[in-house]
Amino acid sequence: MMTASAISRSPAQPPPVIDARRLTKRFAGMTAVDSMSLTVGRQEMVGLIGPNGAGKTTMFSLIAGSLQPTSGELWISGHEVSREAPERRIGHGLARTFQIPKPFAEMSVLENLLVGGQRQQGEGLIANFLKPAAVRAEEKALIEKARGLLDFVTLSHLEHQPARVLSGGQRKLLELARVLMADPDVILLDEPAAGVNPALLEIIIERVIALNKQGKSILLIEHNMDMVSRLCSRVVAMALGKLLAEGTPAEVASSPAVIEAYLGGGA
Amino acid sequence: MTLDILAYAAFFLSMALTYAIICLGLNVQWGMTGLFNVGIAAFVAVGAYTSALLTTPPSPDRFGGFELPIFVGWLGAAITSGLLSWAVGALTIRLRSDYLAIATFGIAVTVQLCMLNLQPITGGAFGIGFIPRPFAVLQENALLFSLANFAVMAVVVLALYLALEHLAKSPWGRVLRAIREDEMAAQALGKGPIRFRLQAFTLGGAIMGLAGAAQAHFIGFIAPDNYMPILTFQVWAMLIVGGSGNNRGAIAGAILIWGLWALSAAAVSTFVPAEQQARAASLQIVAIGVGLCLMLLWRPRGLFGEVSPLTRLKSLRAAPSKE
Ligand SMILES: Nc1ncnc2c1ncn2[C@@H]1O[C@H](COP(=O)(O)OP(=O)(O)O)[C@@H](O)[C@H]1O
Ligand SMILES: [Mg+2]
Numbered sequence: 001m002m003t004a005s006a007i008s009r010s011p012a013q014p015p016p017v018i019d020a021r022r023l024t025k026r027f028a029g030m031t032a033v034d035s036m037s038l039t040v041g042r043q044e045m046v047g048l049i050g051p052n053g054a055g056k057t058t059m060f061s062l063i064a065g066s067l068q069p070t071s072g073e074l075w076i077s078g079h080e081v082s083r084e085a086p087e088r089r090i091g092h093g094l095a096r097t098f099q100i101p102k103p104f105a106e107m108s109v110l111e112n113l114l115v116g117g118q119r120q121q122g123e124g125l126i127a128n129f130l131k132p133a134a135v136r137a138e139e140k141a142l143i144e145k146a147r148g149l150l151d152f153v154t155l156s157h158l159e160h161q162p163a164r165v166l167s168g169g170q171r172k173l174l175e176l177a178r179v180l181m182a183d184p185d186v187i188l189l190d191e192p193a194a195g196v197n198p199a200l201l202e203i204i205i206e207r208v209i210a211l212n213k214q215g216k217s218i219l220l221i222e223h224n225m226d227m228v229s230r231l232c233s234r235v236v237a238m239a240l241g242k243l244l245a246e247g248t249p250a251e252v253a254s255s256p257a258v259i260e261a262y263l264g265g266g267a
Numbered sequence: 268m269t270l271d272i273l274a275y276a277a278f279f280l281s282m283a284l285t286y287a288i289i290c291l292g293l294n295v296q297w298g299m300t301g302l303f304n305v306g307i308a309a310f311v312a313v314g315a316y317t318s319a320l321l322t323t324p325p326s327p328d329r330f331g332g333f334e335l336p337i338f339v340g341w342l343g344a345a346i347t348s349g350l351l352s353w354a355v356g357a358l359t360i361r362l363r364s365d366y367l368a369i370a371t372f373g374i375a376v377t378v379q380l381c382m383l384n385l386q387p388i389t390g391g392a393f394g395i396g397f398i399p400r401p402f403a404v405l406q407e408n409a410l411l412f413s414l415a416n417f418a419v420m421a422v423v424v425l426a427l428y429l430a431l432e433h434l435a436k437s438p439w440g441r442v443l444r445a446i447r448e449d450e451m452a453a454q455a456l457g458k459g460p461i462r463f464r465l466q467a468f469t470l471g472g473a474i475m476g477l478a479g480a481a482q483a484h485f486i487g488f489i490a491p492d493n494y495m496p497i498l499t500f501q502v503w504a505m506l507i508v509g510g511s512g513n514n515r516g517a518i519a520g521a522i523l524i525w526g527l528w529a530l531s532a533a534a535v536s537t538f539v540p541a542e543q544q545a546r547a548a549s550l551q552i553v554a555i556g557v558g559l560c561l562m563l564l565w566r567p568r569g570l571f572g573e574v575s576p577l578t579r580l581k582s583l584r585a586a587p588s589k590e
Pocket of ligand 1: 057
């Protein structure tokens with residue numbers, strides 16, 4: 001099977017939104033991600049699967065920058081970002097959600113979204129005093145955008161509630177809406193279906209499909225194979241930090257290596 | 268007689284309000300941002316000495332004075348203390364949270380030594396006198412003078428309060444809250460925690476410097492004794508009693524603790540024989556300590572507080588900044 005980075009592209013094609021080359025992350029005494037390569041193209045939906053402890057979330061953290069790779073390279077939309085701080089990656093169009101959602105618990109649902117807005121003048125200390133009118137106008141536009149997104153993820157009725165009152169599934173939706181405030185090109189979704197009731201799950205799936213239709217790329221970690229096959233054209237399977245298989249959902253699901261990894265409980 | 272009481276009340280409140288300014292600065296650092304500053308006295312002192320050097324008449328036995336207008340002194344004080352805070356923060360904020368605390372402690376000791384030993388600049392142990400006082404022309408009339416000074420302090424505190432409330436509600440304040448609640452999530456949304464923490468620490472330090480200047484011009488002279496660790500302790504007590512995270516709490520706490528301090532001073536001078544009074548002054552610290560404990564027992568969040576300081580400390584311990 002071809003590794004992702006070996007796929008040839010013509011120079012006219014835009015670079016992939018995510019191009020991870022032989023990323024490795026070692027923690028004290030163990031290698032959580034071992035020379036993993038992975039690409040996500042424009043408007044592509046890719047699934048990342050593997051048994052628990054395979055290193056999927058660690059791979060996400062490497063791509064998002066909250067962990068520094070021990071070795072390897074990472075390119076986002078043609079920019080080398082291997083050593084860049086996590087807060088700079090959203091500027092390249094990369095957004096992530098968390099396996100265990102991280103709402104700003106004491107802030108309202110609406111405020112949670114407002115934090116997601118990029119390049120806000122009002123986030124400058126001085127601008128709040130020197131350009132109050134510009135800041136107010138910007139804030140108004142941001143609130144309008146946030147309300148639109150809350151509607152999109154069906155949380156409008158909770159706008160003024162503190163985020164801590166949300167259910168697990170609602171938190172996943174909140175995180176999705178929050179990163180959408182940044183108009184990302186590619187979204188990393190870490191187990192969006194885990195612990196979500198079926199009704200909410202259907203909403204999440206529909207919304208992800210809609211986002212993809214709008215042109216966004218998605219990299220999805222998910223155990224629910226049914227969801228993965230519905231969403232993803234290509235699936236990457238990993239175990240023990242390494243790439244196991246890559247291909248269409250059907251190909252990967254029938255791969256002997258993948259079956260063995262799942263039956264062997266990841267060992 | 269009532270006029271005397273009125274003059275004293277104005278004097279007392281003016282002094283309390285200078286502490287309220289320091290306390291508002293600490294609230295930006297700790298209440299809004301969770302940055303632990305145990306060297307408050309240093310940032311106040313640097314402000315006080317800066318303003319004194321800028322505004323006093325020239326003196327043959329030390330560097331300066333430059334006889335500049337008082338507001339230039341205040342501005343210079345805020346800028347110098349702000350720069351010092353920025354330097355301390357830039358070196359330590361990216362490290363684990365306890366390093367900032369240690370660094371601020373070190374700065375307090377360093378500034379103390381500088382005040383005492385850089386005699387050609389600071390006047391050594393005797394400090395600097397003849398610091399111009401606002402409304403000096405009114406000095407003949409004690410009441411009018413006190414009221415005028417009180418009015419200035421009240422206006423400064425009010426303006427600062429409104430500005431800080433505006434900031435707390437601004438997108439800038441929102442990012443600070445987000446970082447406080449979940450640093451990693453805020454980072455994933457493009458908010459660099461170091462940048463915002465450094466800004467808050469610098470702003471808080473600048474406010475403390477401003478307070479130092481305000482105090483220096485209110486009293487008219489300064490000396491290293493005014494900037495001992497006890498000052499840092501007092502201001503922390505004020506913020507905790509008033510309620511950290513809340514600007515109104517910072518002001519109320521300052522007035523309350525300053526009142527307790529003045530009362531206990533009066534009690535010591537009334538009930539303790541003259542030759543023992545110097546030693547008995549430490550009872551004032553005990554009084555504040557007891558007041559602090561009672562508040563923590565009765566209302567752990569302080570008068571107006573948002574997050575109990577004990578919870579905050581625990582969460583800092585549990586989750587030191589990453590790696
Ligand atoms: N910060 C960390 N320190 C040490 N080990 C870690 C850390 N994060 C993850 N690991 C380990 O790396 C492995 C991969 O974990 P993870 O990426 O969360 O797997 P997955 O998301 O595929 O279930 C696990 O064995 C886990 O214990
Ligand atoms: Mg995981």
